[in-house]
Amino acid sequence: MRNETVLAQLIEQAKEDGADIATLRAIAEEAGELSAQRALARLGLEDVGAAKDMAELRELLGAWRDAKRSALKAAFSWAGRMAAALVLVGLAVKLGFPGWLK
Template identity: 55%
Template sequence: MTPQSAMREDMLARLIAQAASEGSDLVTLRAIVEESSEVAAMRVLDRLGLADARAQDDIDELRELLKAWRDAKASAWKAAVEWVTRGFLALLLVGIAMRLGVPELLK
């Protein structure tokens, strides 16, 4: 548990104690909800291994890798379409040449 999450949990405990002893007004309830949301978010980040100082760098690197993957995938599809188109055009030219009798002219 990080010191920041411990402070948030302490704040949440104090807010809940305040609500229990003094009654809960709207401001206190909103503060409880906000603090409990922050505590939950910190727990999730901690469980995912993203609560340390290097987490932002890790996420930035993952985004760069994902972008590179998407770019490579798009380039691969583009290259595949180009090769299929070239193959089709080559077959079309061979068919036209056969139809016109070019092999007989070359003999």
């Protein structure tokens, strides 16, 4: 039995029975289940391999974030080393180090 049919039957039952709390809870539960299934279907995640796909995507996203963080660290480290080298070259020129080489 499809969820749409179950939901329609529960709504009809609620209409006939005067909508007691158990019936309304069942309607809400079925509506939530149906909505979740529709949302997953629209996202293309309704098949049995979806959980594995999501785990792989999360792993890939984590790896991307780690790589990005490492690249930024390397770039800042490189920039810091270049700045230190420029300061040392500036000091050497200011103190006359090229004259010491002659």
